[in-house]
Amino acid sequence: MNHRLKLIRHAALAAALLLGAAAQAMPDDFADVVEDTIPAVVNIETTRFGDRPDPDANPSQPPDDVPELFRRFFDPYGDGMPRGRPDQQGGGSGFIVRADGLVVTNHHVIEDADEIIVRLADRREFVAELVGSDAETDVAVLKIDAEDLPTLDYGDSSTLRPGEWVIAIGSPFRFEQSVTAGIVSAKGRSQAQQQYVPFIQSDVAINRGNSGGPLIDRNGQVVGINSWILSASGGNIGLSFSIPIETAEDTVEQLLEYGRVARGYLGVGIQGLNREQADAMGLDRPVGALVNRVEPGSAAEEAGIEAGDVILEVAGRPIEVFSDLPPIVGSIRPGEEIEVRISRWGDERTLTVELAEREEAPTDDGRGPASDATPTNTLGLTVEPLTEGQRRQLEGVDGGVMITAVESDAAYRAGIRRGQVLQMINNRPIDSMEAFRAIVEDLEPGRSVAVLLWSNGSSRFVAYTPEAER
Known part of the structure; x- marks a missing residue:
């Protein structure tokens, strides 16, 4: 019996310790933080004016030959006044970062x-002036004519860890000064429309109208700007994304100083790697950004970066996944010299790159249609030379052969399709049918192979392991 009592006491003590640890991790409430920060959070209403017709004209009047019975449908308000497109209203949230009226929100x-x-939180209203706006980071800066306003301080999103508590304040569905809380789910999330932003993902309830409001840590500092949600219904399902405050702060500073944002530009097309691609590229794991295209005359070309290189590190910052590269490069000012560490088919080297300025976003690549085929070679692909007419149509494509059939299931699963141009196999360029046959004959069956494909205006690498020797 005494032994059983001891076990019960030990279990109770362990439970008490766990509860104590949980109590320390989970705050009783956020009331003090909210009380200190909510005065600096604002509601934003926007109006896009509709058409303003000429008051001397009256297009609502029907032609003379329209019967009286139908004339009222030409003037449903009965006042004979012309009308155009109505005003369109919208809005969101924002927060004050300077006591003289500087407000940050979403583009x-x-x-x-x-x-x-x-x-403002005290119900005062101001017509705001747009200081500047940047679509790439979804950040905008406004100025209102006021003084001695409450402000929010910038925090440090780089120290955030998944599982930490964060707070959102905003105006969801025009319910102003609404507060929600949750935890950081992940960091460094990417989105195609804002490739220069490593978003913070959280499960904080964010809905329409929260956009532009602050994401606040437990110290009452802004660590992000609430930007978008992932939802099939349009409402919150626990997938909310915020712009890291460091990204937003850099955008704000450039808008204030220059009126626009200048970003470093490398001039490469990139993609991620899977296990087979990494093996074919001489890497022990799928890490980094695989270069599938180098723009002529770009900073990358001048530095010696080539298609097939895997970028592992930029300016001392590691590239774990390919989506890490754009925000890191974009955060560096044009004209700066940086070191880029690459792996070239297993051989690591460091190159010095002077970044150019980005002017427009690179285009996405595409895929061609699929087709059946008959067995031909180790790769399981049927190819033929490019005709002169095809070469004229394929602007910017040097060399290569046209894929006319895909027999290999592995190749098809890797994304290889009829109509694509095969430009390179395992870092060996293809400029003729003879070169293709010679390279294929040297391939070792059962080993991963990396091929460079051109399709729909851009090139990309894929890797696969052919099923068997043919």
């Missing part, structure tokens, strides 16, 4: 607005 909140109204 998409104020985009194309003719009038912007900022409403």
